[in-house]
Amino acid sequence: MEFQISKLEGNIHYYPLNQLEQYGININKYPYSLRVLIENVIRNYDGKKITDEDLEAILKWQVGKEFSFLPTRVVMQDYTGVPLLVDLAGMRDEMKRRGKDPRVVNPVVPADLIIDHSIQVDYYGTSYSLLWNMKKEFERNEERYKFLKWAQLSFRNFRVIPPGNGIIHQINLEYLSKVVDVREVKGVQTAFPEIVIGTDSHTTMDNGVSVLSWGVGGLEAEAVLLGEPYTMTVPEVVGVKLVGDINEGVTPTDVVLYITEVLRKKGVVGKFVEFFGPSLSKLSVPDRATIANMAPEYGATVGYFPIDSQTLNYLAGTGRDYKIVEIYAKAQGLFYSEVPNYTDVVEIDLSKIEPSLAGPRNPDERVPLREMKKKNEKKEKKKGKIVSDNDVVLTAITSCTNTSNPTVMLGAGILAKKAVEHGLRVKPYVKTSTAPGSPVVVEYLKESGLLPYLEALGFHIVGLGCTTCIGNAGPLPKAVEEDIKQNNLEVYGVISGNRNFEGRVNPLLKGVYLASPILVVAYALAGRIDIDFENEPIGYDPNDNPVYLKDIWPSLEEIKQYMSLSLNPEIYRQKYSKIYEGDENWKSLKVTESETYNWDPSSTYIKEPPWFTLPSQSLDDIKEARILLLLGDKITTDHISPAGPILPDSVAGQYLKQLGVKELNTYGARRGNHEVMIRGGFANPKLKNLLVDKEGGITKHFPDGKIMSVYEASELYKKEGVPLVIVAGKQYGSGSSRDWAAKVTALLGVKAVLAESFERIHRSNLVAMGVLPIQIPDWRGLGIKGDETVSIYGLKDLTPRKKVKIEFKSSDGKVITTEGLVRVDTNVELEYVREGGVLKYVFNKLIYEG
Structure with missing residues (x-):
C-alpha cells in the first residue's frame, strides 16, 4: 500500500484517513480510538518497524491479532521513572564495558518525568504544612533527585518537572497534552493525534x-x-452509551464509581472503552477525565472520549492552541459526529x-451512601481512650482523579464554608x-475565598x-496509633483517591473508602463511618x-457560581510558565x-542494576519447581511490591538498619536499589499467603515445612537449585503499573506465575522480565494444597498463547494434571522471553546496530 500526504493548513500537512476508501475501507465505521491507531500505522508504515502485517491487522480490525x-x-x-532511568544508566555502563558508545542509549521519543510521588504527609492542619513537608521530602530524597x-x-x-508542581x-x-501535535515527519511539517504511554496506570x-493514552510497565x-x-493485540472496542441527566446532589465521583462497578462486572479487561451518546456533550473535560482516570479500576485499557466542542473549550480555557485541533479533527474524521460500530454496547443512564x-x-466495591450505616454496623463496638471501632481517623482530599475536577473541589470548599458558618468542627482524632x-x-480556591474555610477545618x-x-499518608497521631494497637480497634479512612487496596494507605486502617472531596470533608466532620447522613445529624x-448533611451540601447552582475561576487561561499560562525551573531546594x-x-x-537509594550481568537462561520446560506462594483472588501489585513505608522489623528494614540507615523511607522511594526491593517482595503486611496462617511477607519452605520470610525462602531455594512458581486466583496483578512487581518476581527466582486470570499491565510486565504468565x-477446584512440586511441559517450542501440560505432584506421589494457557500473547513478547526479558532484548539490538 502507498499513502499520500495532503496539505492541512499553511505549511502543515497530514495523512488523510479517507484515502483508505480506495482499499475498500470505510473509516467512518471504525471507533474513533481505532482511527487514531490507524493514522499512526499508516503515517509510520515503512515495511520494517511497521509492516504489511501491522497494516492488515489494524485496517481489518482483526481482534486478537498483534500489530505495532x-x-x-x-x-x-x-x-516508576527512577528505576527506568537507573536501567538506562546501567545500560550505558554495560555499553561502555563492551567498547561501544554509551550515548547510543538515549530516548528517541519525547519524554517527561514529573516528580510527584515522594512527598509524604508528615505535617498537616497548619499553614506551614506544605513548606515543612517539602523540606522533609528533599531531605529524604536528595540522592534520588540528584x-x-x-x-x-x-x-x-527528556525533561524533568521538579517536585511541588502537581501530579503527573x-x-x-492541564499542560503537557496537545491532543494534535505538529512535528517534522519525513522532512515535512505534519499534524497527527497524540498517542501517549505512561509508566503509571492512570495515564488513561x-x-x-x-x-x-494508557499505562504500561516501565520495561515497555x-x-x-x-x-x-x-x-x-488489536482490541475489542466496547461503546458506552451515555444517556440521561445527572441529578442534583450527584458528583462526578459518584458517576465514575458507578461506571467502574458496571464495567468491572461487564468484563472489559484488555479492551478499549469508548464513550458516546446523547449525554456525552453534557460532561465537561474534567468530568470525562475523572471517568477516564479510573479505567484501570474497571479494567479497560482506555476509556476514550472523542474530540468534540468540550475538548476545544477545555484547551482554550487552559491556555492552549485549540484551532489546529479543530481543523485537524474535522478534516480527519476524528471530530465526534455519527456513531461508529462497536464490538459491544453498554448503556449508562446518568x-x-x-x-x-x-x-x-x-x-469497584461501590456502596450507596444511604447503605453505609447498614454495611458497617456492629452489635458491639470496642472503645479506646481516644477512638472507637468504626471511627474515621484519616480523611484526605488527594489524587488527580478528583483534584483535577473543579466541581468537586469547589463543592468541598462550599461544604466547608457552610460547616464553619454552622459552627461545626472536625473531630479531633481525624x-x-x-x-x-x-x-x-x-489559585482558584484562593480566588473563590473558599480555601480559608477548608483550612478552618484542618484541610x-x-x-x-x-x-x-x-x-504516603504519613503516620497517624501517636496517641491515636497507640490507641488502635492497644485496643485492636477497627478504624477507617475516607479519601478522594482512586485506589484503596489493603495496606496501601495505612496498615493500621481496617479499610479505606473512596469518595468525592465533598464527602471526604463530611466524614471528617462526622468522625465515623457508620453514620446515616439522611437521618442522623452530622454534628451539632x-x-x-442538630446540623444535617443536607444543611451544608453544596447545590449545583452554588458550584456554578465559582466555575469560571477554574478555567482562566491566564492562570494556567502563569502557573505553568516556570514549571521546569523548580524551587530553591x-x-x-x-x-x-556525563556520559555514564x-x-x-555507599548509596542506599541508587545502585547499578543487575539485569545485564545476570546469566542467560534458555527457554525450557520447568521441572519439579516449588510453590513460593499460594494466593487467592485480586492480588495487587501493592501486595507483590509495596510502595508504602518500609517497616523497621521487615526484611528490608532490617537490611537498611544494618547499613546504619535511620530514615527508612518508602519502598517506592527506594526503587533505584534492587537490594532493598528484592527484600520487599511480597512484604505487604496485609498479604494472605495461604501456605501459612499469618498475614504478611512470610511463606513455608518445602519439603521441611519451615516458616520464613519470602526473601529467605527464595534465597534458600536458589542455593538448593530449585526453580519456583507462584499459584494464584483471579485478577492477579491488578492495581498500579508497577514494573517492580515483575522485577522482584524474577529476582526471587520465580519462573512462572500460574493464575486464573491476569490484569493487563502486570501480565505484560511479567513477560518483559522473562517470567511466564x-x-x-x-x-x-484442582485440589492444589501448595506442598506439591510443579512441572510444566511444552515450553521448549513455545508459540504465542500456546497450551501446555502442567503436573502437580504431592509428596505421597499423587499427581494432578491440568492444561495451562501461556499468556505470551505476541511474537514480539516471545522474543522478549527467549532473550531473558525486554531489557536484554533491546540492549542486544543496540549492540548489534551500534
Missing part, C-alpha cells in the same frame, strides 16, 4: 481530553523510549446514579489533608503531589442544634553532565 505502532510521547512519575537531575542533563529528549496526570491533562486520564516504556515499536462511596478494599494535583487548584494544603493516594452547632542540587553515571557504592483453572 509508534507512541508519540512518554510520561513518567518518579516512583540522579534525576543528572538524567535531565545527560539524556536528550493532572499536569498531563488523558483520554478525557481526547488523547489516546524503556523499549519505546529507545525506539522500539509498541506491540499489542439519571440512575446516586451518591456513593467505594470500599473498603477495592475501588488526620486531615488537601493535596491538589496542580497549583492552579490552589490545609500539605503538598502538590500524590501523597495519600500512593501510600454551639447551641446544641531543586536549584541547589549540584550535578554534572558515577555510582556511589500461565492461565490455569481454579487451583482450589
Whole structure:
C-alpha cells in the first residue's frame, strides 16, 4: 500500500484517513480510538518497524491479532521513572564495558518525568504544612533527585518537572497534552493525534481530553523510549452509551464509581472503552477525565472520549492552541459526529446514579451512601481512650482523579464554608489533608475565598503531589496509633483517591473508602463511618442544634457560581510558565553532565542494576519447581511490591538498619536499589499467603515445612537449585503499573506465575522480565494444597498463547494434571522471553546496530 500526504493548513500537512476508501475501507465505521491507531500505522508504515502485517491487522480490525505502532510521547512519575532511568544508566555502563558508545542509549521519543510521588504527609492542619513537608521530602530524597537531575542533563529528549508542581496526570491533562501535535515527519511539517504511554496506570486520564493514552510497565516504556515499536493485540472496542441527566446532589465521583462497578462486572479487561451518546456533550473535560482516570479500576485499557466542542473549550480555557485541533479533527474524521460500530454496547443512564462511596478494599466495591450505616454496623463496638471501632481517623482530599475536577473541589470548599458558618468542627482524632494535583487548584480556591474555610477545618494544603493516594499518608497521631494497637480497634479512612487496596494507605486502617472531596470533608466532620447522613445529624452547632448533611451540601447552582475561576487561561499560562525551573531546594542540587553515571557504592537509594550481568537462561520446560506462594483472588501489585513505608522489623528494614540507615523511607522511594526491593517482595503486611496462617511477607519452605520470610525462602531455594512458581486466583496483578512487581518476581527466582486470570499491565510486565504468565483453572477446584512440586511441559517450542501440560505432584506421589494457557500473547513478547526479558532484548539490538 502507498499513502499520500495532503496539505492541512499553511505549511502543515497530514495523512488523510479517507484515502483508505480506495482499499475498500470505510473509516467512518471504525471507533474513533481505532482511527487514531490507524493514522499512526499508516503515517509510520515503512515495511520494517511497521509492516504489511501491522497494516492488515489494524485496517481489518482483526481482534486478537498483534500489530505495532509508534507512541508519540512518554510520561513518567518518579516512583516508576527512577528505576527506568537507573536501567538506562546501567545500560550505558554495560555499553561502555563492551567498547561501544554509551550515548547510543538515549530516548528517541519525547519524554517527561514529573516528580510527584515522594512527598509524604508528615505535617498537616497548619499553614506551614506544605513548606515543612517539602523540606522533609528533599531531605529524604536528595540522592534520588540528584540522579534525576543528572538524567535531565545527560539524556536528550527528556525533561524533568521538579517536585511541588502537581501530579503527573493532572499536569498531563492541564499542560503537557496537545491532543494534535505538529512535528517534522519525513522532512515535512505534519499534524497527527497524540498517542501517549505512561509508566503509571492512570495515564488513561488523558483520554478525557481526547488523547489516546494508557499505562504500561516501565520495561515497555524503556523499549519505546529507545525506539522500539509498541506491540499489542488489536482490541475489542466496547461503546458506552451515555444517556440521561445527572441529578442534583450527584458528583462526578459518584458517576465514575458507578461506571467502574458496571464495567468491572461487564468484563472489559484488555479492551478499549469508548464513550458516546446523547449525554456525552453534557460532561465537561474534567468530568470525562475523572471517568477516564479510573479505567484501570474497571479494567479497560482506555476509556476514550472523542474530540468534540468540550475538548476545544477545555484547551482554550487552559491556555492552549485549540484551532489546529479543530481543523485537524474535522478534516480527519476524528471530530465526534455519527456513531461508529462497536464490538459491544453498554448503556449508562446518568439519571440512575446516586451518591456513593467505594470500599473498603477495592475501588469497584461501590456502596450507596444511604447503605453505609447498614454495611458497617456492629452489635458491639470496642472503645479506646481516644477512638472507637468504626471511627474515621484519616480523611484526605488527594489524587488527580478528583483534584483535577473543579466541581468537586469547589463543592468541598462550599461544604466547608457552610460547616464553619454552622459552627461545626472536625473531630479531633481525624488526620486531615488537601493535596491538589496542580497549583492552579490552589489559585482558584484562593480566588473563590473558599480555601480559608477548608483550612478552618484542618484541610490545609500539605503538598502538590500524590501523597495519600500512593501510600504516603504519613503516620497517624501517636496517641491515636497507640490507641488502635492497644485496643485492636477497627478504624477507617475516607479519601478522594482512586485506589484503596489493603495496606496501601495505612496498615493500621481496617479499610479505606473512596469518595468525592465533598464527602471526604463530611466524614471528617462526622468522625465515623457508620453514620446515616439522611437521618442522623452530622454534628451539632454551639447551641446544641442538630446540623444535617443536607444543611451544608453544596447545590449545583452554588458550584456554578465559582466555575469560571477554574478555567482562566491566564492562570494556567502563569502557573505553568516556570514549571521546569523548580524551587530553591531543586536549584541547589549540584550535578554534572556525563556520559555514564558515577555510582556511589555507599548509596542506599541508587545502585547499578543487575539485569545485564545476570546469566542467560534458555527457554525450557520447568521441572519439579516449588510453590513460593499460594494466593487467592485480586492480588495487587501493592501486595507483590509495596510502595508504602518500609517497616523497621521487615526484611528490608532490617537490611537498611544494618547499613546504619535511620530514615527508612518508602519502598517506592527506594526503587533505584534492587537490594532493598528484592527484600520487599511480597512484604505487604496485609498479604494472605495461604501456605501459612499469618498475614504478611512470610511463606513455608518445602519439603521441611519451615516458616520464613519470602526473601529467605527464595534465597534458600536458589542455593538448593530449585526453580519456583507462584499459584494464584483471579485478577492477579491488578492495581498500579508497577514494573517492580515483575522485577522482584524474577529476582526471587520465580519462573512462572500460574493464575486464573491476569490484569493487563502486570501480565505484560511479567513477560518483559522473562517470567511466564500461565492461565490455569481454579487451583482450589484442582485440589492444589501448595506442598506439591510443579512441572510444566511444552515450553521448549513455545508459540504465542500456546497450551501446555502442567503436573502437580504431592509428596505421597499423587499427581494432578491440568492444561495451562501461556499468556505470551505476541511474537514480539516471545522474543522478549527467549532473550531473558525486554531489557536484554533491546540492549542486544543496540549492540548489534551500534
